[in-house]
Amino acid sequence: MKQQQFVTEVLAAEKQLYGIARSMLKREVDCEDAIQNTLLRAYANLKTLRNDKFFRTWLTRILINECYRILKKERHLVPYEEAENKSTEWENEYSEVYEALMTLKEPYRLAFVLHYIEGYSVKETARILKISETNAKQRLLRARSQLKEILKGEMEGAKYLR
Structure with a gap:
């Protein structure tokens, strides 16, 4: 496919692309980014298109x-203030668990x-x-096991305080 044909096909598909992007993404700016990135990727990978009739x-x-x-990407992005508040709320609400978590070795703590x-x-x-995924599962298993032991010990210690 030649450059001019690419431009012609893209202009013909413009409204369709926008409609699809809009149906999937909430924000206008995300729709524009998605379309722009799509066109850049498509042009860069134009040689992988086997048959021009399947361009659209x-x-x-x-x-x-x-x-x-x-x-x-959006799912994992939280504004800094929210993340800071979320972290603080979590630390306050689950302070015993948080303290126990902080005693774990870093590899287990990070995975958890x-x-x-x-x-x-x-x-x-x-x-x-x-x-590896197997290693990640193993770290999660060990983290849970260690947390269980730490928290179990704290709970038994709390019984004696009464």
Whole structure:
């Protein structure tokens, strides 16, 4: 596909692309970013398009993937003030658990926080920590086990205080 044909096809698909982006993303700026990134990726990967008659389908698939990428990124973004307040609330509400968590060795603590507090999947946690999924599962298992022992000891100690 030549450059001029690419431009012509993109202009013909413009409203369709916007409609799809708008149906998936809430913010106007995200729609614009998704479309812009889609067009950049499409142009850069134009050689991978096997048949020109499937250009619109191919372009739409790139857009959908780009929208999913933006949605996933948004899910993990929290404004600094909210994150700070969330962290403080969590620390206050669960101070015993927080203190126990802070006694864990860093590899176990990081895996636990990423998975159970931040909500990352095991696969995402493994990728972030640059370890295998099996290793991530093992760290989570050990973190839970150690926390259970620490908190169990604190609960038994609390019984004697009464």
